[in-house]
Amino acid sequence: MNPENGVYVLCSxxxxxxxxxxxxxxxxxxxxxxxxxxxxxxxxxxxxxxxRMPWLVFAGAxxxxxxxxxxxxxxxxxxxxxxxxxxxxxxxxxxxxxxxxAMLGAILTTSVVFLLTARLPxxxxxxxxxxxxxxxxxVGIASAPDALRNNIIERLKGIGEIRP
Amino acid sequence: MxxxxxxxxxxLLRPVxxxxxxxxxxxxxxxxxxxxGFSAWMYQVYTGIGxxxxxxxxxxxxxxxNFVFWIGISxxxxxxxxxxxxxxxxxxxxxxxxxxxxxxxxxxxxxMFPLIHLGRPWLAFWLAPYPNQRGLWPNYRSPLLWDFFxxxxxxxxxxxxxxxxxxxxxxxxxxxxxxxRSKFYAVLCLGWRGTQKQWRQLEAAMHxxxxxxxxxxxxxxxxxxxxxxxxxxxxxxxxxxxxxxxxGAIFSGIAALIIAMVFLRSSLHLEEYxxxxxFDNLGQLLLVMSxxxxxxxxxERLTTWYGNSKxxxxxxxxxxxxxxxxLFWVMVFCNFxxxxxxxxxxxxxxxxxxxxxxxxxxxxxxxxRYLIIVPSLSRKFLPYAWGTYRPTWVEITITGATFCTxxxxxxxxxxxxxxxxxxxxxxxxRE
Numbered sequence: 191m192n193p194e195n196g197v198y199v200l201c202s203x204x205x206x207x208x209x210x211x212x213x214x215x216x217x218x219x220x221x222x223x224x225x226x227x228x229x230x231x232x233x234x235x236x237x238x239x240x241x242r243m244p245w246l247v248f249a250g251a252x253x254x255x256x257x258x259x260x261x262x263x264x265x266x267x268x269x270x271x272x273x274x275x276x277x278x279x280x281x282x283x284x285x286x287x288x289x290x291x292a293m294l295g296a297i298l299t300t301s302v303v304f305l306l307t308a309r310l311p312x313x314x315x316x317x318x319x320x321x322x323x324x325x326x327x328x329v330g331i332a333s334a335p336d337a338l339r340n341n342i343i344e345r346l347k348g349i350g351e352i353r354p
Numbered sequence: 355m356x357x358x359x360x361x362x363x364x365x366l367l368r369p370v371x372x373x374x375x376x377x378x379x380x381x382x383x384x385x386x387x388x389x390x391g392f393s394a395w396m397y398q399v400y401t402g403i404g405x406x407x408x409x410x411x412x413x414x415x416x417x418x419x420n421f422v423f424w425i426g427i428s429x430x431x432x433x434x435x436x437x438x439x440x441x442x443x444x445x446x447x448x449x450x451x452x453x454x455x456x457x458x459x460x461x462x463x464x465x466m467f468p469l470i471h472l473g474r475p476w477l478a479f480w481l482a483p484y485p486n487q488r489g490l491w492p493n494y495r496s497p498l499l500w501d502f503f504x505x506x507x508x509x510x511x512x513x514x515x516x517x518x519x520x521x522x523x524x525x526x527x528x529x530x531x532x533x534x535r536s537k538f539y540a541v542l543c544l545g546w547r548g549t550q551k552q553w554r555q556l557e558a559a560m561h562x563x564x565x566x567x568x569x570x571x572x573x574x575x576x577x578x579x580x581x582x583x584x585x586x587x588x589x590x591x592x593x594x595x596x597x598x599x600x601x602g603a604i605f606s607g608i609a610a611l612i613i614a615m616v617f618l619r620s621s622l623h624l625e626e627y628x629x630x631x632x633f634d635n636l637g638q639l640l641l642v643m644s645x646x647x648x649x650x651x652x653x654e655r656l657t658t659w660y661g662n663s664k665x666x667x668x669x670x671x672x673x674x675x676x677x678x679x680x681l682f683w684v685m686v687f688c689n690f691x692x693x694x695x696x697x698x699x700x701x702x703x704x705x706x707x708x709x710x711x712x713x714x715x716x717x718x719x720x721x722x723r724y725l726i727i728v729p730s731l732s733r734k735f736l737p738y739a740w741g742t743y744r745p746t747w748v749e750i751t752i753t754g755a756t757f758c759t760x761x762x763x764x765x766x767x768x769x770x771x772x773x774x775x776x777x778x779x780x781x782x783x784r785e
C-alpha cells in the first residue's frame with residue numbers, strides 16, 4: 191500500500207459527504223478502504239467492525255487483580271510480621287489491594303488498547319488539512335490502486351476540492 | 355440563540371489563543387502565594403514537625419483535614435463527568451472538562467499532604483516495596499497503604515479520563531495555530547486525524563473509562579474513611595463512615611465545581627456556554643447532596659447519642675455543646691441551613707445563589723473534616739491522654755497556599771487547553 195497514492199476530496203456541504211462516499215463505492219472501492227476524516231464523530235460513516243476493547247479491558251482487570259493478590263500475599267509470606275496467632279495473609283485486606291490493582295489494570299489496558307487501535311501516535315499516513323477543523327469533511331482513499339486513480343478523481347470532481 | 359459550530363470553536367479557542375490582560379498578574383500573584391506556602395513547608399522540613407501544632411494526643415490536625423478535604427473535592431469530576439456521560443445527559447457537555455480538571459488537580463494537592471504530614475519526608479521512600487536491610491515491607495493490612503493504591507489508581511484513571519477527550523481539541527489547536535505552538539499541540543494530539551475509526555475507538559475508551567472510574571471513586575473515599583473507621587477511636591469506629599465520606603466528597607466536589615465555573619464564566623467570557631441552565635441543574639444536584647449529608651450526620655449522631663457509650667457521648671457533646679460547638683453550628687449552617695433555601699427555592703437558585711451556596715458548602719465541608727478528626731483525638735478513652743490542638747501559622751499558611759495552588763493550576767490549564775470541550779459541544783449540535 192503506497193500512502194502517496196491517496197486521493198481525497200474536501201466536502202463543505204452536508205450532502206456532499208454522502209455523494210463522495212457513494213462515488214467511491216461506485217468506483218469499486220470497498221467500504222473499509224474509504225476514509226472519512228472529520229472534526230466531530232459521524233456515526234453514519236463509522237465502520238461496523240466489532241469493538242474488542244471491553245474484553246481486553248476485562249482481561250487487563252483480571253491480570254491486574256492477580257498481580258495485586260500475588261503482590262500482597264506473596265510479600266506478606268516473605269516478610270511475615272508477628273501477628274500473635276492471627277493470619278499472616280489476610281484475605282479481607284488483600285482483597286482491597288487486589289481490587290485496586292484490578293481496576294488499575296483495566297484502566298491501563300483501556301488506554302493502551304485505544305492507542306493501538308486508533309494507531310496513535312500516528313505516523314502521518316493520512317493527510318492533515320486545517321479546513322477539517324473548520325467543519326469540512328475529508329473523504330477519500332488512503333492508497334488508491336494506480337489503475338483506478340484517474341477514475342476515482344473523475345468521480346470526485348464536482349463534489350468538492352480534490353486533494354491528491 | 356443557537357450558535358454555529360464555527361462560533362463555538364472561535365469562542366472556546368479564544369482563551370487559549372489570546373491571553374486576557376488580567377491573566378498574567380493573576381498568575382504571578384497566585385504563584386507568589388504558592389511560593390509562600392512552599393516556603394512554610396520548607397521551614398517545617400528544616401526546623402522539624404514541632405513547628406506544626408500536631409502533638410500528643412492530637413497527632414492528626416490540619417494536614418490530614420486537608421488531605422481528606424481535597425480528596426473529597428476530587429469526586430466532582432467523577433460524578434459530573436462519568437455519570438452524566440453514561441446517562442447521556444446533554445447538559446453535561448460544557449462542564450465535563452471543568453469537572454475532570456478539578457479531579458486531577460485536587461488529587462495531586464490532596465496526595466501531597468501525607469508527605470507534608472511526615473516528620474521526615476526525605477525518608478518517604480522507606481514506604482516503597484523493595485528488598486531492604488531493615489527487614490521491612492509495606493503492611494498491606496494498613497488502611498494507609500490502601501490509600502496509596504486507591505489514590506494512585508484514581509489519579510492515573512482520572513488523568514487518562516481527562517486526557518482522552520482532550521486529544522481532538524489539541525488537534526484543533528494544531529490546525530488553528532502556527533509556529534512552535536502548532537508543533538506543541540501536534541505532539542500533544544499524538545497525530546490525531548479524526549478518522550471515523552479513531553472516533554469510534556475514542557468514544558468506546560471514554561465509555562469504558564466512565565464505567566471504571568465510578569467504582570474507583572467510591573472505593574477511594576471509602577478507603578480514606580477507613581483510615582478513621584478501622585481504629586477504635588470514639589466516634590470513628592463506625593460502619594457508616596464509608597458512605598458518609600463518599601456522600602460528603604460528592605457534596606463538596608459539586609460545590610467546588612460550581613465555584614470554578616463561576617470564575618471561568620466571567621474571566622473567559624463563557625457566559626453562553628456555562629449558562630444558567632447548567633447552574634440550575636448543578637444546584638439541584640447540590641440540594642440533593644445537602645439533604646443526603648444531613649441524613650448521614652443525623653444518622654451518625656443519633657446512633658452515638660442513643661448508644662450512650664461514655665467515650666463516644668463525651669466526644670459528641672464536645673462538638674455540640676463543648677469547645678467545638680461554634681465550629682459545629684457554623685458547619686450545620688454552611689452545609690444545610692443557608693444552602694437549602696438558596697437551592698430549593700427556584701427563584702433563589704440563580705447563578706449567584708448557587709455560587710453563594712457552594713462557597714458555604716466548601717467552608718462547611720472543610721470544618722466537617724476538621725470536626726471528624728480533632729475532637730475525637732483530643733478526647734479518647736483515658737483522661738490522662740486528653741488534650742487540645744491549636745494550628746500554627748505554618749499549617750494555616752500551607753492550607754491557604756493549597757487553594758492558591760488549585761487556582762493557579764486551573765488558570766494555567768485554561769491557557770493550554772480549551773476548558774470547555776469544543777468537539778463535544780459541536781457533536782452535541784449535530785445531535
